Amino acid sequence: MAAAAAIPLTPLDTRIERVLPTREDSGYSSPVEPPSPGSFTVKLNDGNEIPLLALGVYKAPNGQETEDAVTIALDAGYRHIDSAARYANEEACGRAVRKWLEKTGTPREDVFITTKLWDADHGYEATLGALCESLRKFQLDYFDLYLIHSPSDDKEKRHQSWRALETAQKLGKVRSIGVSNFGASHLDGLLAEARVVPAVNQIEVHPFCQRRALIDVCRGHGIAIEAYSPLARGDKLRDPRITRIAERNGRTPAQILLNWNISRGNIVLPKSLTAGRILSNMESFSFTLSPEDFAELDALGSENYVTGSLHRSED
């Protein structure tokens, strides 16, 4: 994938001064447009690059509405789609991606596709079967990232699933492999047996659920953080502490939440099926929050999960 800019992952306490190059320091001047925020990437521990921004598609139907949203996102400059077998919309996402690649003549390598192994499919053979089924639904030859959606309670099965992911990576069916909803103890157990260190851990992260301890553990192993529910599912967008910062910066509350995460080097996966929101969520890169803004956001809390107990990885 051609990287417009690589933002190195940073320790949690080191903020990136300026999230993206401005038009001036990108070297671009009018009428040439600066690169789209959708193409900004970070490097994973396996050397592959992953776009910092993805369109999340949880609860998106397996039909035209999702096809349209994915197409709008790709047209706007997103280059990363985050799906899952559990979301039951892999066909719609695949149709949209393939049509868009064909329409625009874009090479497959320029779009980053993630999907996930559902909990019912843990185990070596079952994992490989589930991966093949997801590839069939997407009608793709490989995924850029395949994740274990949640750690099975059965440690042996969990590790068998990981071995299957390692095999799939060797076979070229997935370029990067990672986990989701893994806590520190799950990671410890996995790393003791794994040949490949997970490239990412996808967990709930936003200013109301900061997960500092777990993020420190992941960073210590070179595991990138994918922040899911980065908009706190929309629940906190009217919180006066967020709207005050948004007004101060002339930004939307959603952009403030996304900027907080991106500024920490986290990959963000905002979900929207609404064209205007898909577009405005992209504009979360081009401003810098002040130290005072960060202090206020950092003070909001650490354990206010919006996704419920199913997805609480123990830190």
Ligand SMILES: NC(=O)c1ccc[n+]([C@@H]2O[C@H](COP(=O)([O-])OP(=O)(O)OC[C@H]3O[C@@H](n4cnc5c(N)ncnc54)[C@H](OP(=O)(O)O)[C@@H]3O)[C@@H](O)[C@H]2O)c1
């Ligand atoms: N690995 C896991 O276990 C896991 C768990 C949860 C989520 N995820 C991933 O992370 C993605 C995002 O998480 P999420 O879907 O839970 O929640 P989210 O992205 O935090 O929030 C999505 C909600 O916010 C609304 N929204 C989006 N942009 C907005 C804006 N600019 N202004 C106001 N409202 C806005 C959306 O509505 P509309 O769609 O109506 O615009 C939707 O209701 C998922 O889609 C999925 O890909 C992974």
